[in-house]
Structures are given as C-alpha cells and as structure tokens.
Amino acid sequence: MAGTAVRGRLKPLTWQIATVADAVDETPRVRTIVLDVPDWSGHRAGQHLDVRLTAEDGYRAEREYSIASAPGEPVAITVERLEDGEVSPYLTEELRAGDGIELRGPIGGYFVWDGEDAGPLLLVAGGSGVVPLRAMVRHRQRAGSDVPVRLLYSSRTLDDVIYREELDEVRDGIEVVYTLTRERPPGWTGYDRRVDADLLREVAWRAGDGARAFVCGPTSFVEAVAKGLVDLGYPPARVKTERFGATGS
Ligand SMILES: Cc1cc2nc3c(=O)[nH]c(=O)nc-3n(C[C@H](O)[C@H](O)[C@H](O)COP(=O)(O)OP(=O)(O)OC[C@H]3O[C@@H](n4cnc5c(N)ncnc54)[C@H](O)[C@@H]3O)c2cc1C
Numbered sequence: 001m002a003g004t005a006v007r008g009r010l011k012p013l014t015w016q017i018a019t020v021a022d023a024v025d026e027t028p029r030v031r032t033i034v035l036d037v038p039d040w041s042g043h044r045a046g047q048h049l050d051v052r053l054t055a056e057d058g059y060r061a062e063r064e065y066s067i068a069s070a071p072g073e074p075v076a077i078t079v080e081r082l083e084d085g086e087v088s089p090y091l092t093e094e095l096r097a098g099d100g101i102e103l104r105g106p107i108g109g110y111f112v113w114d115g116e117d118a119g120p121l122l123l124v125a126g127g128s129g130v131v132p133l134r135a136m137v138r139h140r141q142r143a144g145s146d147v148p149v150r151l152l153y154s155s156r157t158l159d160d161v162i163y164r165e166e167l168d169e170v171r172d173g174i175e176v177v178y179t180l181t182r183e184r185p186p187g188w189t190g191y192d193r194r195v196d197a198d199l200l201r202e203v204a205w206r207a208g209d210g211a212r213a214f215v216c217g218p219t220s221f222v223e224a225v226a227k228g229l230v231d232l233g234y235p236p237a238r239v240k241t242e243r244f245g246a247t248g249s
Helices: 002-009 088-094 125-142 164-169 198-204 219-230
Strands: 016-027 029-034 048-054 059-068 078-079 100-107 121-126 149-155 174-180 212-217 239-243
Touching: 029 059, 029 088, 029 100, 059 078, 059 125, 078 088, 078 125, 121 125, 125 149, 125 164, 125 174, 125 212, 125 219, 149 198, 198 219, 212 219, 219 239
Parallel strands: 121 149, 121 212, 149 174, 212 239
Antiparallel strands: 016 029, 016 100, 029 078, 048 059, 048 100
C-alpha cells in the first residue's frame, strides 16, 4: 500500500544531546558552534535544526537555527546574540567546548539547494540570514558545481560581516557583493545602502537567464527583497525565502 510505504520512510525527529566540539567567534556578537551529533542522518544545504534549553525549574525554550556547514561537514550553527534574548545570549556567551546541548534535526525541505540547477544562483542575505546561504556556497565548492553564484550580503557595519575572511576568498564563479547600511568605512568599495529595487536591478542575475534566488534574514528584509525580485521578473516559484523573525535593521 502506497501509504504504508511512505510512512515506512518517515522517521520521527527525536531530541538528542549533542556535544559542543568547538566555538568560534565570528564577530563581537556572533559565534559559530560546531557540534558533535551522535545520531545525524546528514543534512542538505539550507536546512535548520531546533535547539532546546531547559532551566533548573523545568522551563523550556526552543529556537530554530540554520545549519551553517555544508552537507558532509560536521554540523555547525552560527548564532547572533540579541541582548534581550532568552536563548542566543546563552549560546553565544556561556556554551563551551565539551558542553552538551539538546537539539533535533535536520529540518526543512523547501529552503534547500542541492546543486542540481543549471541556471545561475542568487543568494541574498540580511545579517545572520547569511548562515544557510553560506552552507550553500560551501556545498557549491565541495560538490565541484560550476553554477554561477552571486551572494548579495547586507550588514549594518563592516564589523558585523559574518564569515568575512572566508567570503573574501571565494572565487571560481562565486561572487560576493557587500552592502553596509550604517557606515561607509574609509576605502570601502562595496555598496553602502539598503537592498532596494535599484540595488537588486544592479546586482541580480537577469530573470530571463533561468536564475533562482534564495533570500534569508529578518522578515521585513526578506519580504522587501522577494517583492523586488518578482518585480524584476523572477517567477515567484524561483524565489525561495526563509524568515528569521523580528524586524531587523
Ligand atoms: C528557520 C529559522 C532559522 C534561523 N536561523 C538562525 C541562525 O542561523 N542564526 C541566528 O542567529 N538566528 C536564527 N534564527 C532566529 C532564532 O531562531 C532566534 O529567533 C534568535 O536567536 C533569537 O532568539 P532569543 O531567544 O535570543 O531571543 P527572543 O527571546 O526570542 O527575542 C528577544 C527579542 O528579540 C527580538 N527578535 C527575535 N528574533 C530576532 C531576530 N532574528 N532579529 C532581531 N530581533 C529578533 C524579539 O522580537 C524580542 O524582542 C532562525 C529563525 C528561524 C525561524
């Protein structure tokens, strides 16, 4: 029976305790946490996982975090600290190598890129929205794909740019275009404005070239960029979005 076969392939996601293998500061407010996960089925570029914290009195808080590493690499998440947040201050300030952390995943089958497209790929990130897109860039490199990739990455200031060293070094068909919304440092050659219709027109692949876009960041950013791309002629089905919540910068 078809239903039985489908059910047979499904495996319920269960919470498990991963061990922090490493914690690396990316910026003053952002930390990458590399995890040793005992039961991991493997992940696709763009997926996320759930983290659960439990207080001594039993109070629990759950949050979603995109997987920052490419398929085949150790699982990693990159977390931005929100000063008044419940979960992110713990993950970015208190968690140490060797600590245990409860998680479940991988999750998501929509905002994923498996590297099979022929057309060019446009990745548009606002702030920590760069995390799943970085997994896609790394996957593109590791898989030896020759799909042209352009990453348009908006940050508040240069100090807020996550993975800067790594992104500055990508080449061979991968291009990173930065824009800073709150400063223009001396000698800066990137853009210094918010991602709007004009900026998208300058940076995005032409819609007619069969381009596909992934957009990730604060909700308001994602909605504005997705609308901008559709206005440029991108079919809505070729613009995939992931909203991290809140209003952003
Ligand atoms: C699919 C998915 C993937 C995500 N991936 C990542 C990731 O890779 N890295 C990452 O750092 N976060 C990511 N997030 C956001 C993350 O789940 C949390 O919302 C975030 O870490 C804040 O949690 P908190 O408990 O610290 O703050 P909360 O206690 O939940 O919120 C504190 C305050 O900050 C505001 N706030 C909540 N979220 C945001 C936000 N994203 N930006 C600005 N203000 C906010 C709230 O409105 C509130 O006022 C993702 C969210 C989703 C839905």
